[in-house]
Amino acid sequence: MKTLFNMFLILVISIQVQAQERKIVGTVTDESGLPLPGASIMIKGTNKGTQTDFDGLYEIKAKDTDVLVFSFVGYVTEERKVGKLYTILVTLKADVSKLEEVVVVGYGIKNRRSLTNSVTTVTASQLKRQKRKAYHNQLAYQIQSVPVQGGLTGVQMVNSNTNLNKTPLYIVDGIPIKKEHNHIIENLPINDIDSEVKYDNAEAKKKFGKIAKGGCIVITTHQGNYRIENSESYAAIIENAFERTLLAPLSTFSIDVDKSSYSNIRRMINNGMTINPDAVKIEEMINYFNYNYPQPTGEHPFSITTEVVKTPWHNKTKLVRIGLQGKTFLNEELPASSLTFLIDVSGSMADQNKLPLLKQAFKLLVNQLREKDKVSIVVYAGAAGVVLEPTSGKYKEKIVEALDHLQSGGSTAGGAAIELAYKLAEKNFNKNGNNRVILATDGDFNVGTSSDNAMKRLIEEKRKSGVFLSVLGFGYGNYKDSKLEILADKGNGNHAYIDNMQEAQKVFGKEFGGTLFTIAKDVKIQIEFNPNKVQAYRLIGYENRLLNDEDFIDDTKDAGELGSGHTVTALYEVIPVGVKSDYLKDVSDLKYTKSQIDSNFSNELFTVKFRYKKPSEDKSIEMFHIQKDEITLSHSDLNFASAVALFGMQLRQSKYCNDTTIDDVIALANMGRGEDKDGYRAEFIRLVQSYQNL
Structure with missing residues (x-):
C-alpha cells in the first residue's frame, strides 16, 4: 500500500511539474542568418503569444505540452513542440510562391496612394538569390542615388496600377496597422523605407484573410522596428511608502x-x-x-x-x-476672458478621435462665450501660424468657421507654436480679465523644442507673463502624457484627456469655470x-x-x-x-537625536x-x-x-x-x-x- 501511495505521489508531482510554465527563449532568423524583428510566436490553440525584438530575440512562458507557432509575413510558418527544451532557435524559409513584387519607391515621393511611373521591382527569384542584408544595402543605395526613371540593372519598370482598394491593409515590420492609422504610414518618410511588397485584393485576402480584402502593402523599414501603437509615454511613478x-x-x-x-x-x-x-x-x-x-x-x-x-x-x-x-x-460672474486656442494640426492628428473630435469639443466652449470674451487661434504642424486674430464671442459663427477649416498634415513644431501663442496672448493681454492659452494636441512634438526638460524651461519662462495654460490631450497610439503633464503643471494650468464627446461636455460644459478660471x-x-x-x-x-x-x-x-x-x-x-x-521594518535607535513628544x-x-x-x-x-x-x-x-x-x-x-x-x-x-x-x-x-x- 505504501509503495502504491508513493507511486501515486510521484505521478501527481510529475504531472504538476509538467503542467508548470517556464520561460522559453530563442531567436527567429531567415535563411541567411539575419534576425527577423516582429516575427510572431504563438502558443498553438490559444491567443497567448509574443514577438521578436529588433535582434530577432524572444521570450515566452510555456508548458512542456505546448506547441509554439512561428510566423512572419512572406515566410513559411513553422511549429515547434516545447518538450524539455528551454531554448528554441528557428529559421524561417521565404514563402517565394506568395511574393508578388518588391516595390522600390523613388526618393521624394510623399504619398503612397499614387505610385504611377515611380515604381521599379525586384522579382521574387532575385530576392531569393541574394542575401537579405546585401539586398537591403543595395536597395538603400538605389533609393538615395539613382534616378527612378532611369533603368536599374536587373530590374524592370512595371505599371503601378495594381488592383488595390483606397484603404489597403498596411503591414510594417511584421505588424498590421489599424486602418485609422493608414495616413501615418502613407506619410512615412521615404528614407525610412527599405522595401515594399504589394498584394492585390484577391491575393491579399487569400493570404491575410478578410482584413486585407482591399489589398495589402507590406513595408520593411531600415530600422526594422517601426511601431505606432506602443509609443505612448508616461512619467515613471514610484509608489509612496509608509x-x-x-x-x-x-x-x-x-x-x-x-x-x-x-x-x-x-x-x-x-x-x-x-x-x-x-x-x-x-x-x-x-x-x-x-x-x-x-x-x-x-x-x-x-x-x-x-x-x-x-x-x-x-x-x-x-x-x-x-x-x-x-x-x-456662475459663468456670467466670471471676468472677461482672452483665450488663445493653440491647436495641433500635424499629420498625427488626423485620426477621428483627434482633430475631428477636437473641433467638435472646442465648439462646445465657443457656444458659451460672451461678447466680452475674445478668442484667437494659432495652429501648428511643420510650422506655426495664426488663423484667427482676436475675435469677440459675439461672432461665434466666425470662430466656428475657422475651426471647421482646420486640416491635418505635416510634422509637429510644438516649441515654436507655444512661443507664437504666448506672443499673441501677451499682445492681447486683458489686465482685469482671464488670460489663457488652451493647447490641444496628442503631445507628439518632434520639431524644435520637444524634450520634456526643454518644454519645462520654456513654459516656466512663459508663465511669468501672467498667461495661464490649459492642456487638452486627444487620441492614442502616440499620446505623450508626460509632456502634457509638464506643460500644464509648469504653465499654471490644468490637464484633461478628452476621449469622446461626453468628456468634452464635462470639461467645456459642466466644468467650464474650473477649466478656464483660476x-x-x-x-x-x-x-x-x-x-x-x-x-x-x-x-x-x-x-x-x-x-x-x-x-x-x-x-x-x-x-x-x-x-x-x-x-x-x-x-x-x-x-x-x-x-x-x-x-514597517525595524530601525536602529538614534544616538545623537532623541525625540521629545x-x-x-x-x-x-x-x-x-x-x-x-x-x-x-x-x-x-x-x-x-x-x-x-x-x-x-x-x-x-x-x-x-x-x-x-x-x-x-x-x-x-x-x-x-x-x-x-x-x-x-x-x-x-x-x-x-x-x-x-x-x-x-x-x-x-x-x-x-x-x-x-x-
Whole structure:
C-alpha cells in the first residue's frame, strides 16, 4: 500500500511539474542568418503569444505540452513542440510562391496612394538569390542615388496600377496597422523605407484573410522596428511608502486638479488594452469625481474638510480624507476672458478621435462665450501660424468657421507654436480679465523644442507673463502624457484627456469655470502628524506632486492651481501607535537625536496647513486646520473615493492592496454611489466590471 501511495505521489508531482510554465527563449532568423524583428510566436490553440525584438530575440512562458507557432509575413510558418527544451532557435524559409513584387519607391515621393511611373521591382527569384542584408544595402543605395526613371540593372519598370482598394491593409515590420492609422504610414518618410511588397485584393485576402480584402502593402523599414501603437509615454511613478512619524512628521505636496488619468484609463479599458501602471495616477482618478464639500463662506476662496474612518481594505489602519472645495462662480460672474486656442494640426492628428473630435469639443466652449470674451487661434504642424486674430464671442459663427477649416498634415513644431501663442496672448493681454492659452494636441512634438526638460524651461519662462495654460490631450497610439503633464503643471494650468464627446461636455460644459478660471494658484498642503497617535503614514497618489518640506514656505516654488468650483481630495493611510504592521521594518535607535513628544496635544491626530496665492499676486496666504483623533462612520462620498483609490492601487499592482479583489472595489463603489445625478459613478462601476471581464 505504501509503495502504491508513493507511486501515486510521484505521478501527481510529475504531472504538476509538467503542467508548470517556464520561460522559453530563442531567436527567429531567415535563411541567411539575419534576425527577423516582429516575427510572431504563438502558443498553438490559444491567443497567448509574443514577438521578436529588433535582434530577432524572444521570450515566452510555456508548458512542456505546448506547441509554439512561428510566423512572419512572406515566410513559411513553422511549429515547434516545447518538450524539455528551454531554448528554441528557428529559421524561417521565404514563402517565394506568395511574393508578388518588391516595390522600390523613388526618393521624394510623399504619398503612397499614387505610385504611377515611380515604381521599379525586384522579382521574387532575385530576392531569393541574394542575401537579405546585401539586398537591403543595395536597395538603400538605389533609393538615395539613382534616378527612378532611369533603368536599374536587373530590374524592370512595371505599371503601378495594381488592383488595390483606397484603404489597403498596411503591414510594417511584421505588424498590421489599424486602418485609422493608414495616413501615418502613407506619410512615412521615404528614407525610412527599405522595401515594399504589394498584394492585390484577391491575393491579399487569400493570404491575410478578410482584413486585407482591399489589398495589402507590406513595408520593411531600415530600422526594422517601426511601431505606432506602443509609443505612448508616461512619467515613471514610484509608489509612496509608509513614513515613520518620529523620523518624518511632515508630509508636503502640491494639489492636483488634473483628471486626465481617469479618462485615459477609461479609454484603455474600453478598448481592451493593457494598462501601463505609470498611466495610473490615483489622485487624478479620485479627483475626476466631485464630492459634496461645503462652499467656502469666509475670506478664503475654498473650504477645508477633514475626516478619519477605518480603512476599507485594512482593519488595522485608518483612512484620512482631506478635501478642498473651490468657490463656484456662475459663468456670467466670471471676468472677461482672452483665450488663445493653440491647436495641433500635424499629420498625427488626423485620426477621428483627434482633430475631428477636437473641433467638435472646442465648439462646445465657443457656444458659451460672451461678447466680452475674445478668442484667437494659432495652429501648428511643420510650422506655426495664426488663423484667427482676436475675435469677440459675439461672432461665434466666425470662430466656428475657422475651426471647421482646420486640416491635418505635416510634422509637429510644438516649441515654436507655444512661443507664437504666448506672443499673441501677451499682445492681447486683458489686465482685469482671464488670460489663457488652451493647447490641444496628442503631445507628439518632434520639431524644435520637444524634450520634456526643454518644454519645462520654456513654459516656466512663459508663465511669468501672467498667461495661464490649459492642456487638452486627444487620441492614442502616440499620446505623450508626460509632456502634457509638464506643460500644464509648469504653465499654471490644468490637464484633461478628452476621449469622446461626453468628456468634452464635462470639461467645456459642466466644468467650464474650473477649466478656464483660476481662483487660487500655487496651492500647497503640509500635514504634521502627531507621533502620540500616528506611528506611520502614507500619501495615496500625488507621487509626481511631492514637495520638500522647506518648499512649503518658499513662495518661489511652483504648485497647483484651483479653479472655480473645483474639488480636491487627498487620502492618507495611517498606522496608529501600538499597531504591529508588516509594512514597517525595524530601525536602529538614534544616538545623537532623541525625540521629545509633546503631550499637550494628545487628542490631535494631525494639523494641516495650506498656502495659496491669489491669481494676480506673488505672496502666499496661509491657513490651517486641526483634526482630532475621532473616527466617524464612512459615508457615500468617502466610500466612493476609497473604491476609486483601491482600483487605482490594483491597477498599479500596489503592495498595499492587502489581497483585495475587483469584487471589493465594486462593493465599495456601490456603497458610495449616492445620488449620482450625472451618472459618472455608475459609469465607474460599469468600467470596473468591464475590466474584471477582460
